[in-house]
């Protein structure tokens with residue numbers, strides 16, 4: 001066995017003097033291996049966001065691959081202090097059982113915009129392959145608004161119109177978190193302090209809506225998975241207005257909270273948003289060396 005494996009068998013207090021300065025006891029994770037070879041492995045790939053980018057669709061589509069297992073719910077390990085404090089053992093226990101040949105993936109859309117997360121993922125495993133799904137920033141803001149609007153409406157809480165939220169004193173309201181989340185280049189810079197661009201695959205969320213298969217082929221290639229996802233895994237459902245998934249005989253669409261009708265937004269407000277995002281978008285394209293078909 002390679003020598004470094006030893007570190008997983010020696011208790012941390014006994015290793016104090018041989019460990020590097022930046023060592024964190026959180027690095028130790030020992031999953032229980034069942035007789036059939038399955039265990040709850042830490043994710044080798046993480047869908048880091050963006051919120052409302054299409055993270056659920058991406059996770060479910062990736063999960064069609066036989067060599068992928070996905071954590072069902074959003075774990076919020078790296079962005080919620082109370083979870084992070086529970087350590088890697090806790091994180092590992094949130095993962096599905098997998099065979100050694102399988103990749104484990106989790107998605108928490110808030111990771112992308114949480115400044116402390118890149119370093120924490122790096123500390124867990126600097127070879128983690130990151131998936132980032134992005135959508136036209138203006139569309140994303142409106143989707144974000146729509147989600148909060150629905151939640152508040154369901155709870156019979158008051159809500160403001162999208163225009164009131166977006167515009168303050170005639171300008172785009174930077175205090176509105178949804179606007180900040182769409183400033184992709186700012187958040188991307190945090191990730192690039194820890195991960196090379198080659199380790200972050202950006203999925204075009206607008207394309208994933210229109211034509212999921214080619215986007216998923218790119219994801220397979222990035223993750224070095226054999227090409228097992230097929231065009232026949234997707235079919236367009238007219239009632240839903242989106243592609244749904246076919247896995248053998250099983251057909252299913254995403255939950256009704258995915259693909260909601262957005263409110264009609266005043267055209268001057270929309271134009272202001274498009275104008276507002278044009279410079280941040282340009283900076284983002286420059287940062288990642290790639291352009292997207294955004295307004």
Ligand SMILES: Nc1ncnc2c1ncn2[C@@H]1O[C@H](COP(=O)(O)OS(=O)(=O)O)[C@@H](OP(=O)(O)O)[C@H]1O
Nearest residue numbers: 051052053054055056057109143242243258259260
């Ligand atoms: N196939 C398919 N079916 C349904 N919805 C799809 C699909 N592909 C992408 N999308 C888009 O995913 C958007 C929701 O994004 P997320 O899953 O990232 O949202 S969340 O942050 O987890 O709440 C969701 O945003 P809204 O349209 O605003 O509801 C969808 O546009």
